[in-house]
Amino acid sequence: MLWVDKYRPKTLDQITVHQDVAQNLKKLVNEQDCPHLLFYGPSGSGKKTLVMALIRQMFGPSADKVKVENKTWKVDAGTRTIDIELTTLSSANHVELTPSDAGFQDRYIVQEIIKEMAKNRPIDSKGKRGHKVLVLNDVDKLSREAQHSLRRTMEKYSSYCRLILCCNSSSRVTEAIRSRCLNVRINGPTEEQIFKVLEYIGKKEGLQLPSGFASRIAEKSNRSLRRAILSFETCRVQQYPFVSNQAIPPMDWEEYITEIASEIMKEQSPKRLFQVRGKLYELLVNCIPPEIILKRLLYELLKKLDAELKHEVCHWAAYYEHRMRLGQKAIFHIEAFVAKFMSIYKTFLISTFG
Structure with a gap:
């Protein structure tokens, strides 16, 4: 087992990095007044650890008896029926899923599948119907239509369903959803x-x-x-035993993006753009988020640029990141940024060196 899982805190009392947040969540559970929750903060800050500890606090050991299901749902989309494949992680009391994995079909997941899950209330040991908890990841990546549908679901089933939403940036979540949740900011650890x-x-x-x-x-x-x-x-x-000057290796994908940036700087041509496209595809199929790829690529390119070009390159990176959020195929927008950068840089070299 990886250390990141082996030493993950299991309960709210074991959490030390966000101890104040954990204790406040514990009070909410003890008072049996837990509203819809929106956890937001940078990647790797501990959002998922807090959520799972909270669910264990609510339901006890049964929250650990989880199963992973990969189901295909048939959803009515106007005049036709579409199949949506979705992976869920569920116990008797909670379901965890990532609706944004369905891309532009995410609104159907919210309108039909989440609504269906919200209706099915679990029965506790005393025969009473309890609360169902739905954990939705990457809510900031949901389309506007899906977020509007989610708001209606939150209102309609609030009496017996609790939503726990997780995202990196709350600014991309609609005000209607934010106002219906207790917003919990999870800062990156110091x-x-x-x-x-x-x-x-x-x-x-x-x-x-x-x-x-x-x-x-x-x-x-x-x-x-x-x-x-x-x-x-x-x-x-x-290497073990450790030595004081031991190198700390960067992530493989970071090294790969550094190589891509070097290749872009060496040659600006259709042939090189084609080669770069293949490498970008490789990063995407290995599940590196497109926003992270674009951000890291910009960071590496800026390190190699003259000051007079940096502002223009940053402008176009922001432009294509925005287009990427509106569109569906991330590769088109990252490649368009690379092509734009090549054009700008080649023009700069010709004007400078003739």
């Missing part, structure tokens, strides 16, 4: 908090940590606890 967690894991694993080693991992983690723990385990696999 470097000091990450350092303490790494020290704890090192102690539990019986590892000797050189002075400053855990601090360097925490510094390179970009305030993502998940990333820090994965990097720590990678270092353990690559």
Whole structure:
């Protein structure tokens, strides 16, 4: 088992990084007055850990008896019936799913499937009908139509269904949904908090940590606890005993994007654009989010650019990121950004060096 799962806190009392949030959630459960919740914050900050600990606090050990199902749902879409394949993680009391995985069909999931799940109330040991909890991931990636449908579901089934929504940015969630939830901001952990967690894991694993080693991992983690723990385990696999100047390897996908940026800078041509497209496809099929690819590619290109070009390149990156959110095929928009960058950079080289 990976350390990131092995040392994941199981209960609200075990959570140390967001202790104040965990205790407030515990009070809500004890008072039996838990509203719809919206957890938002950067990736790797601990949203999912808090949600699962909260569900265990609500339902006890039964929340751990989960099953993964990959079902195909038949949904009426006007004059035709469409098949939507969806993966859910469920226990007797809760269901977890990611509606945005269905792309532009996400509104059908919200209108039909989530509505159907909300109707089915679980029966507790005393024969009473309890609350059903639906955990929806990446709510900020839902289309506007899906978010409007979700609002209606929240209102109609609020008496016996609780929604726990998770997202990275609450600004992309409609005001109508935000106003119907208790908004819980989960900040990225500080470097000091990450350092303490790494020290704890090192102690539990019986590892000797050189002075400053855990601090360097925490510094390179970009305030993502998940990333820090994965990097720590990678270092353990690559070399142990640790040495004080041991290199902390970057993520494979980051190195790959650095290579792509170097290739773009070396040559600006249709042939090179075709080669870059293939590499971008490879990143996408390995489940690297398109927004992350575009952001990282921009970061790597900016490091190699003259100051006078940076503003224009940032403008076009923002333009294509916005287009990507409105469209369906991310590869088109990332490739369009690369083509635009090549055009700008080649024009700059010709005007500078003739």
